[in-house]
Amino acid sequence: MKGLRDIASFGKVEAEDDAVLQYFVEMNITKNIDESDTFLVLGRKGSGKTAIFRYFTEDKHKDCSSALNLNGYPWRIHEKIKDDGVEPVESYVASWKYFIAIEMVKLVLKLSDRYQMTEVIELNKFLNDNYGTSSPSIKSIFTPQKLVVSGDLEPQILGCKIGKISLSKKENDMALGSELNALTEKLLESVKKIAAVSKITKMFVHFDELDRGITTLEEARKDMIIGLVLASKEVRKILKGSDSFFKSAVYLRKDIWDELKFSDKNKITESNADLIEWSHEQLFGLIEKRIEVLLGKGAEWSDIDDGKRINSQPKWKHIIDRTLMRPRDVISFLNTLLEVTLKKDGDNLKFENKDVVAARPKYSNYLKHELDDEILPHWEDWEVCLQALSRIGKLYFKKEDYAEAYKNIETKEDKTYSDYQSLEELYSFSVIEYEVRSGYGGSGWKSKFANPELGWDINAIRFKVHLGLKEYMKLKEERT
């Protein structure tokens, strides 16, 4: 068995760069995506969306799925493929349905061995005629000026055959949506037939990184994200009633989902969405799994920890308490802890309490920046709240002290929120927790991530800053 000296890290903090499939932790969500109605995977930053995406596209469904990474996707080009015949929130449903259909077409052509089948020949022709290849990249799906359709694929609207669909935008083009929808249905019908004849049991397309590059969440981008979710739902409906299982799965940040407004949202949240959530035990399981893979079979936490408790807690619990219950935070803390520990002399190194304490400032700095990435697109001046909390200088604070500090901070422009609203926002990003008193004289702290079912309490008067930010904000632990 190896020791701490033999490893460089506990993995990379982004699933893209991490050897995550070597130590992947399965969860209920993976089963729901694979077998039931879940097609929307929601999670905070660093909760493990890309990990699940990679698990499906490189492992479990490797052969029957497409991995669609929208990092670098030409959103501006897609933005023009708009259906003006429907409400703005639905104006991208038709174009995304067509997009998904093209991906399903590419996939079924790859999987099927029925080269002589009419549908196979026609789909190949369609792709070659329009894209010059039978596997166009996602970036080129909307680049043709027009789509040429012939043979049985040619769609009909009101009894008229349409051999050409123009993608270059004209003024008040009300026809684009219905024309694209008619074509999409034709394409998917062929996909269904080919899958049935070729005995293809499962086909998946997975979409990740819809949020990459967002600095402010513009309306058009919101409509496009809504469009993709609704399109995924509709494509399922079109493809139903066959022996094959088809799914378009979307991985999306929870904070972005929370900002979207459209009429089917509740229904989708209830029936088709799954939120990635981790418990202390599951996160500890994730740590143990990495230890075993990195240090050798049978290796466990007790082999790298000196066994002493910190504030009467096991060290791993102390660490997890400083995270927002997300794997990225845990891995980041462990990597910093390892870095600190490796500076000590000797061979049989163990994590000691002083190492944990020494790792906290750097970890705290990481957590602040991760929160910036998450919060800034929604709330440009959230830093003002941090300044107010830093002025109070304590981990525990009272509502009136906060109001006073917040009021006294000068800003160039008006603050986005009132002092009280800003507390609620801080709570919703789990930056603070509030105190709940029980009828029996006891009290406890409630946080958004540990108690997601619990809403904000407008009557709360005492709050606590999340432990992970203590060092970054230089807060003292004394109670007010």
Ligand SMILES: Nc1ncnc2c1ncn2[C@@H]1O[C@H](COP(=O)(O)OP(=O)(O)OP(=O)(O)O)[C@@H](O)[C@H]1O
């Ligand atoms: N189920 C899992 N098993 C093992 N490791 C995981 C699992 N889920 C996440 N991780 C690890 O946690 C880290 C963060 O996960 P990931 O990059 O997937 O988050 P994300 O939700 O995609 O974040 P972002 O919103 O920033 O893209 C990565 O190092 C990843 O390998």
Ligand SMILES: [Mg+2]
């Ligand atoms: Mg990701």
